[in-house]
Amino acid sequence: MTNWKYFRLIVVTGFLFLWSPNLDNIGVIYREQEKYSQVLKSHQKALALREEFGELEGKSASLDNIGIPHKKLGENSESLEFLIQTLILNKQLGNVNQERVTLADIGKLLAKKNQPELAIIFYKQSINIAKKIRQDLQVLPLEEQKAYLDGSISQIYRTLANLLLTEERAIESHQILDFLKVQEVFEYMGGIKPENEKSSEIMMLKEEKQFIEKYTNFLAEIGKNDEQNQKIPLEKLATIHDFMNSEEITEIRSEIKNKAQSQTLIPEMLVLLQNELKEHKKENAVILYPLILEDRLELILVTPNSPPVHRKVLVARQEFEQVLFRFRVGLIDRREVNNISDSRAAQAGLKLYNWLIKPIENDLKGVNTIIYAPDGQLRYIPLTALYDGEKWLAEKFKVNNITAANIMDLTPRRNRNFRILAGALPEGNYSFSIGRRKFELESLPFAEIEVEKLASIFPETKKLLGDDFTKQFMELSMSSHSLIHFATHSAFISGSPEDSFILYGDGELASLREVENWNLKGVELVVLSACETGKGKKLGDGSEILGFGYQMQAAGAAASLATLWRVDDRGTFEFMNDFYTALKSGSDKIGAIQKAQIAMINSEYNHPYYWAPFILIGNGF
CATH class of the missing domain: 3.30.420 (Nucleotidyltransferase; domain 5)
Incomplete structure (x- = not known):
């Protein structure tokens, strides 16, 4: 049914309020075509219908939509007024996710108006709400979590970090950059287990809190008339500009700038x-x-x-x-x-x-x-x-x-008495598909030799070779060991954690998603000696590598060692021999990696292809 026929049906039946979503959708189409005058008209018509029929949820969406073309047309004053009205409505409706979006939109607009101190406050509030939503969502199924929060949130972290660094507020930006990593893991994994974060909220300066209190009172005052879905008079909304530019707020902005750049406040x-x-x-x-x-x-x-x-x-x-x-x-x-x-x-x-x-x-x-x-x-x-x-x-x-x-403990680890579980992939070529992607993997002839050499350095090593290297037995045995070694194919693929895998000797796979069910409490190190990342002609954003490190840590491991590309079998054998020899002699994990790398730099394997891909993620001390 065409939009026009649908509209005629709505008029005839008297259900005119049903047309407002279509008007908003038409506005979105115009926005994609960058026809912002038409965008504005469509959303204004949708807003008028929603106000007439008391459709509060839809009114909030239309108000927010109206703010976008105003910004694009350079009408920042009008845009701010609509965004403030949207914010008031979302607070009344208790729509915290839409409140988060509107706060970020206000932050973006204020940054454009050269009011970075105020823009930062709105972005901080938006992120604090996002973090609270993320914590509450963790009791829901993963699919619902993924549908509720999308990749736009990590972009808000980046925008805020950018603003803070532009204003020379490095102390605060450090916190945002660290929070960004957790958000990126959340978005890649589609939800993560709750973690005990050392800090759960973004640091707010005393003056920033004062501003929030004052503008909250201001919103409450101008929003009184809207409690029964009455439209806030434009002249009342326009007072937001007087408030933002008042002497009191100007003084708060000045105090924020001076205090933040002094770097005396340590979160x-x-x-x-x-x-x-x-x-x-x-x-x-x-x-x-x-x-x-x-x-x-x-x-x-x-x-x-x-x-x-x-x-x-x-x-x-x-x-x-x-x-x-x-x-x-x-x-x-x-x-x-x-x-x-x-x-x-x-x-x-x-x-x-x-x-x-x-x-x-x-x-x-x-x-x-x-x-x-x-x-x-x-x-x-x-x-x-x-x-x-x-x-x-x-x-x-x-x-x-x-x-x-x-989200991690960096204090030195004291455990040097490793109980090692090591599995090696039997010789042979392996072929399988994950989704639409097909994998053809070559034999790893040095895999079993690698594990045998490891066992000669640490004689108590539990070896799983040939048919013994099964998914079931390996995963059941992990919790009773402190170092887990996989001499097998693995790959971390951008896109979905279900696409990344570790291959067992029985042909079974463990996806990156499944790792969260492993029991790695007490495990000091998980080693994947033949791993690949960044497959394809274009690199992604590395979220799969971030996700791997997080999953190992969330399952209980102090650290994980993987390769960024698969080194030839002999080169891997030489590196692992040097690494475990250094570990046996008392080096900590990252010290053992450095010793192995330097040994290879001074050998025939001096090209970084051989020694550079080995990275440790987690606590290597």
Whole structure:
């Protein structure tokens, strides 16, 4: 039935209020065509119908829709008035999810109006509501969680972090960047188990709280007439501009700017994190948070004894990600070169070094360990493979990847008496399909040799070889061991956790989703020695790698070791031999990785293809 015939039927039957959703839908079509005058007319007609028939839920949607074309047409004053009316209505309806959306829309508009201090407050409120919704949703089935929160929320985190860094508010931006990681895991996994976060809400300055109190009272006052679905007079809505520009609010904005940039206020989350870093005196560890934005790269370095270091690097996202891709291609290309410094990996690695490490080089003096929370496509490349023109970063620092500091314990681990369970894939080729994707996997002839060598270093190792390496027996045995080693194929695929897998000797698969049901309490390390990520011609955003680290941690493991690409069988065998030898001699997990990498750099396996893909996620101390 065409829209016109549907409209005639509605008129004839008297159900005119049913036409309002169609008008909103027509407005969306016009919006996609960037015909904003027509967008405005369609949504205004829908609003008029909904006000006439007292359709409160629909009225809220129409008001929010009207704000969008006003912004596009440069009519910021009118847009703010409609958004304020939407906010009032959503508060009355108790529609917290739509309230969250409107708060973010107001934040976006205020940023455009060059009122960043106020924009930040609205974005903070939007995110705090999103975090509360996420916690409440965790009692619901995963599908309902996924339908309720989409990828737009992580973008709000990025926008807020961008604003804070533009205003030189590095302390607060650190907290947002850490919260962003958890949100990205939530969106990729379609819901995650509840975790005890060190900090659950975004830090609000005293002056920000004062503003919230004042504007809440203001909304209550102008919204009185709307309690019985009466339209708020435009002249009353227009007073929002007087309120925002009043002397009192201007003074609050000035106080926020001065206090925030002084970096004297340390949020509880940062205090806890710095206390954990202080426990690593020998390591002198720091945490590095990069953030890839459209026009630049931002670097935040958290140190044990001083406010976070903030550095800005002017490189566009497109150029940065092109170099990232070339770097990854160069890392996987192991063709012989006369001098390793002439390799594509070294050339691209030097460029990335100049962007990621050079700006904080002086701040890293005396540092032994970088705890690293990569952003986006940076998750597909190992930080250890950056090149300063003379040395690889692996020769200068230990690197410990994390999902998010707010949800993990970084205090030193004391367990060195490993009870090891190791499974090896039997020789042979494997073929299977997951959804529409078909996998043809080659034999791993060194897999069983790898496990036998491990058992010679740690004689008490429980070996599962051949037909014994089954999904059922392996998963039943995990809880009684402290180190789990998989010498088998695994892959982390962007898109859905159900597409990522670990292959057992009996041909069974464990998806990344299933890992959350594993019992890994008391497990110090899970090792996947033949893993692949970033398959395909284009890189994703690395959420699958973030999801893998989180799932292992949520199941109880302190840390996990995986490869970013599959190294040839012999190279993996050499790395694992050096790694477990160092672990046996008393090195901590990341120390053992660095020793193995340096041993390979000084051997015939000196190309980063062999030693660089091994990354540890979690607590490597």
